[in-house]
Amino acid sequence: MANLKLKQINKIYDNGFHAVKDFNLKIEEGEFIVLVGPSGCGKTTVLRMIAGLETITDGELYINDSFMNHMAAKDRDIAMVFQSYALFPHLTVYENISFPLKINKLSREEIHNKVKEVSEILEIESLLNKKPSTLSGGQKQRVALGRAIVRKPKIFLMDEPLSNLDSNLRTQMRIEISKLHSKLDATFIYVTHDQIEAMTMGTRIVIMEDGKIQQIGTPQEVYENPNNIFVARFIGSPSMNILDGIVVVNEEEIQLKVSIGEDNEDSAKYIKIPKTQQDVLKINNYINKRIKIGLRPESIEVSADWDFNTFKAYVTMVERVGLDTYIYFDIHGDNCCVKTTNINNDIKIGDYISFYIDKQKTYLFDYETELRII
Numbered sequence: 001m002a003n004l005k006l007k008q009i010n011k012i013y014d015n016g017f018h019a020v021k022d023f024n025l026k027i028e029e030g031e032f033i034v035l036v037g038p039s040g041c042g043k044t045t046v047l048r049m050i051a052g053l054e055t056i057t058d059g060e061l062y063i064n065d066s067f068m069n070h071m072a073a074k075d076r077d078i079a080m081v082f083q084s085y086a087l088f089p090h091l092t093v094y095e096n097i098s099f100p101l102k103i104n105k106l107s108r109e110e111i112h113n114k115v116k117e118v119s120e121i122l123e124i125e126s127l128l129n130k131k132p133s134t135l136s137g138g139q140k141q142r143v144a145l146g147r148a149i150v151r152k153p154k155i156f157l158m159d160e161p162l163s164n165l166d167s168n169l170r171t172q173m174r175i176e177i178s179k180l181h182s183k184l185d186a187t188f189i190y191v192t193h194d195q196i197e198a199m200t201m202g203t204r205i206v207i208m209e210d211g212k213i214q215q216i217g218t219p220q221e222v223y224e225n226p227n228n229i230f231v232a233r234f235i236g237s238p239s240m241n242i243l244d245g246i247v248v249v250n251e252e253e254i255q256l257k258v259s260i261g262e263d264n265e266d267s268a269k270y271i272k273i274p275k276t277q278q279d280v281l282k283i284n285n286y287i288n289k290r291i292k293i294g295l296r297p298e299s300i301e302v303s304a305d306w307d308f309n310t311f312k313a314y315v316t317m318v319e320r321v322g323l324d325t326y327i328y329f330d331i332h333g334d335n336c337c338v339k340t341t342n343i344n345n346d347i348k349i350g351d352y353i354s355f356y357i358d359k360q361k362t363y364l365f366d367y368e369t370e371l372r373i374i
């Protein structure tokens with residue numbers, strides 16, 4: 001096992017593009033770290049710098065407290081699994097898996113024992129004599145994993161290893177990889193742009209945007225306490241709704257005024273918020289200022305009645321997924337979503353629905369910086 005320290009790492013490519021900016025991360029032994037973020041945010045670049053396949057422009061990389069910036073890739077004791085399985089097509093599964101051992105000049109018997117052990121872990125014993133072209137995507141991916149784990153490296157790097165698989169197989173392999181992590185004494189660093197993979201597999205996740213870390217935390221921490229609107233919307237599916245509002249004093253307490261539909265006083269609604277949020281808004285001078293309000297689709301409740309406290313909206317789309325129904329509607333041109341578990345509803349496009357907002361579950365963000373206030 002190994003711990004890693006990435007200190008103030010920057011990557012500027014030869015063409016001047018600044019792909020990774022001031023990246024700081026400490027990884028403990030045996031962690032399963034997931035780097036997640038939209039396409040082009042720098043995930044692969046970080047992984048390749050750890051592997052030694054890309055130079056570090058500035059900053060320091062330590063593995064087990066040794067300075068690694070200039071260590072050759074082959075001497076880092078790291079295995080990397082890519083999105084494309086990169087198997088040798090002319091070699092059998094057995095030969096593919098044993099390839100790194102042959103290079104290290106292990107004896108025939110040692111190789112045999114290790115391939116046997118790995119193929120048992122991955123349940124691919126029956127595939128050992130086959131050529132990659134005759135395997136399914138999931139089987140190929142397992143062989144690629146086998147070839148990576150057979151040398152028992154201290155660190156595994158995986159770059160979107162499941163993105164070529166269909167969704168059922170992806171779910172299955174997600175579980176396999178998590179199991180593999182608990183079986184092997186190794187540190188895993190896993191890259192994906194899929195927040196569900198990140199949330200289900202990572203012991204901690206690192207959310208990146210535009211070369212910068214936006215937040216580091218356990219899946220639960222980043223879901224419950226996002227630092228900013230980017231993280232709030234990236235984690236959770238469907239995404240958190242963000243409404244524009246104004247902090248006002250109404251009924252002798254601090255409330256959030258939101259206008260829905262036409263931009264006039266009549267359509268304004270007031271959202272009550274807990275006392276702790278009221279206090280923070282007051283202390284930080286937010287009264288009469290604009291604010292962004294975050295609401296998860298699961299903290300909005302569809303209501304059967306219309307009354308003074310309910311919001312009314314025009315339904316633009318309905319998705320029924322298993323026991324859940326997602327109802328989409330527009331608020332000032334922004335797409336909003338409510339998740340309801342009532343399977344017996346017959347809500348359809350073109351209907352008006354009314355809904356309540358669970359005031360305990362509002363997230364408040366600064367209008368300009370988009371940083372979380374509380």
Ligand SMILES: Nc1ncnc2c1ncn2[C@@H]1O[C@H](COP(=O)(O)OP(=O)(O)OP(=O)(O)O)[C@@H](O)[C@H]1O
Nearest residue numbers: 013015017019038039040041042043044045046193
């Ligand atoms: N060799 C290179 N030269 C110049 N720019 C590069 C090079 N490699 C990558 N980039 C740029 O650096 C940025 C980060 O690339 P990177 O491959 O790390 O992104 P990523 O987060 O892995 O994206 P994806 O999810 O699409 O794989 C991108 O804007 C990319 O165009």
Ligand SMILES: [Mg+2]
Nearest residue numbers: 043044045159
């Ligand atoms: Mg990538």
